[in-house]
Amino acid sequence: MACPKNRVYYLDQPPLVDDLKHICSRLASKETYPLASDIQKNIPIYDVSKYAGRDTDTSLVESLQDEWSHILSEGPGVIVLKRMYAINGLEQTVDAANKIFGQILDDETRAKQNSDEGNKIDRNLKAHNVFTKLAKRAPQVFVDYYSNPWLDRVSQAWLGPGYRFNASLNIVPPGGPAQPAHRDFHMGFFGPDKCVKFPRLLQVANQTLTLQGAVAHSDMPMPSGPTRFLPFSQLFEAGYMAHRREEFQQYFQANYVSLPLEKGDGLFFNPSILHAAGNNTTTDFYRSAQLIQVNSIFGKPSEWVSSVPIVDKTWTLLREKYHKEGPSTSMMCLVQAIGDGYQFPVSLDNIQGDLFAMKTEQDLIQEGLEAGWDRDKIIRELKSSQKRRLSPFLDEL
Incomplete structure (x- = not known):
């Protein structure tokens, strides 16, 4: 028996859209995902507010994570966590973060207008690395936001422990256009001429290194263009070779699904699922989301985030929280x-x-936290750790 080919496709053997159609003909069911509150348009929805106070129930959490892992790997590829920020006193956290994000956008927009970048400002309102920027400007809001246990639970369902966050803000104004269908990080940046050089196994394994997510920072009614998905399309092994081809774009446009979201809902998806932001057809509504990329410890994130400035700004709050709660779930979510x-x-x-x-x-x-270090000591220890790890490489530059 001959050894099977290692590649997904060759450039002179383009992927077939009929193969994608066959894969995407599947249906998600409550029988497979019994803990889902509902399944709409093939997207499982979990109302996590009904589990308030049960985020440390090991049996429940593991059962939810089993379902979420299956959804992301073998199922539809996308999950909605309803009312993710409507529990544990987090209702006001999104509003508080929005105020800080507004300040960041104002400052960065003015800076761009006064620089050579002024003529390159995107019509969408964007701010990168708001993970660090939120911690610097509003440490208490940062602590409240990232102590959400469900953010940790869904991240660990796909990536296990040790994951890293980076986050950006994206606000789509009235009239904002839709995106073309695409796959995300890592190989989503590559064209077919580069993808073809990677063996089949790596093209498939690529999706296990990242979890893509978003928290709705405004309501997202259908006319505002919430993200469009093609459920099960992450299972198409040749997807990174295929997603830019016209016949695949047309199939996506004819078959995508989308759900409205409410402020505070979470949306998480396999980076290999075909998806695209929708067009905002309203005349007066701004669609706002914090886009969260969760990265496996075994992969490279798209944006490097240093812990030092975040700990510097939040250490007093972290110590106070630890003194009150000890190694509670929300405390350890923050450490993570x-x-x-x-x-x-x-x-x-x-x-x-x-x-x-x-x-x-x-x-x-x-x-x-356990030893009660002051801010100076923890910063020294973190800088020393980074220096041991990074300085030999930096010295060579």
Whole structure:
């Protein structure tokens, strides 16, 4: 028996849209996802507000995570967590974050208008790395926002522990156009001439390194253009080769589904699912979302985020919270969100002792909270850790 080919397709053997049609003919059912509150247009919906106070119920959480993992890998590829920020006193957190985001947008828009970038301003209102910017401007809002246990639970369902966040703000004004259908990070940036060089297994495994998500920071009625999805399309192995081809774009346009969202809802999806932001057909409504990319510790994020300025601004609040709660669920969600949970990459020449006993940033933050370190000490420890890991590489530049 001949060895099977390692590639998905070759450039002279384009993917067939009929193969995608067959895959996307499947239906999601409550029988497969019994904990879902509803399934609409093939998208499972989970009202997590009904689980308020049960985010530490191991049996419940593991059952939910089993369903979410299946949805993302073998099922429709997209999940809605209804009222994700309408629990545990988080109702006002999105509004508070919106005020800070408005300040960030005003400052950055003025800076662009006064620079050579002024003529390149996107019609959408965007701000990058609002993860760090929120922590710097409003530490308490940051602490409240990222202590949400369901943000951690859905991230771990797909990526396990040690994941890293980066986040951006995207506001689509009235008349904002729709996007073409696409796949996301990592290989979504590559054209077919580059994708074809990667073996089949890696093209499929690519999706396991990232979870794409969004929290609705405004209501998103259908006329405002909430994100469009083609459920099950992440299962099409040749998808990164195919998604820019005209016949696949046409199939997406004829078959996509979309759901309205309410402010505070969460939306999470496999990065390989075909999706696109919809067009805002309103005349007076701004659609607003914080886009959250969650990255596996084994992958490269699209934006590097340093823990140092975030800890510097939030350490007093973190210590106060730890003093009141100890290692509670929300406390450990914050530690997970802020610090790097992986010790690599490093310069091995610069490491002494047991490499596998080397502390991660999460280890240092947790140790500092338990021992009551002051701000200066935790910052010294984190900077020292980063210096041991990064300075040999930076010295070579």
